[in-house]
Amino acid sequence: MGKALIAVGxxxxxxxxIFGGIxxxxxxxxxxxxxxxxxxxxxxxxxxxxxxxxxxxxxxxADFDFDRVLIFAPDTPRAAVSEALGFEFLGELRYTAExxxxxxFTNRGQFVRFADYRGRERFAGLERPFAxxxxxxxxxxxxxxxxxPG
Numbered sequence: 171m172g173k174a175l176i177a178v179g180x181x182x183x184x185x186x187x188i189f190g191g192i193x194x195x196x197x198x199x200x201x202x203x204x205x206x207x208x209x210x211x212x213x214x215x216x217x218x219x220x221x222x223x224x225x226x227x228x229x230x231x232a233d234f235d236f237d238r239v240l241i242f243a244p245d246t247p248r249a250a251v252s253e254a255l256g257f258e259f260l261g262e263l264r265y266t267a268e269x270x271x272x273x274x275f276t277n278r279g280q281f282v283r284f285a286d287y288r289g290r291e292r293f294a295g296l297e298r299p300f301a302x303x304x305x306x307x308x309x310x311x312x313x314x315x316x317x318x319p320g
């Protein structure tokens with residue numbers, strides 16, 4: 171009787187391991203969370219640029235390679251963002267109440283990172299509903315609480 175219980179227990183453990191492996195290896199990300207560290211860095215950098223009178227260059231703020239950044243308002247529908255990007259946007263847009271701008275960084279047409287701006291300064295002079303900037307053009311002049319492409 172004891173050997174039968176051990177055999178059944180071993181079989182069940184093996185089944186759970188196989189099932190767990192199938193779930194783990196075939197999973198697909200449903201959404202991508204906002205990069206909180208990048209969001210805080212962008213927000214802090216905008217404030218510092220305003221205080222110091224220096225331009226804000228997103229290439230120096232981002233610690234990763236990107237060739238384009240899409241900037242849009244938080245209430246923009248996900249389908250519209252996906253259409254503008256040319257691929258399905260999986261960014262999680264739940265916590266956008268305190269955000270004024272959303273940033274999607276891409277490299278060679280592929281998603282890299284997603285961040286939001288949480289500061290009090292505002293962005294102006296951007297095309298709406300989307301501003302698509304090349305990395306070399308992702309420089310902002312921040313004066314009197316307003317960030318403008320420059």
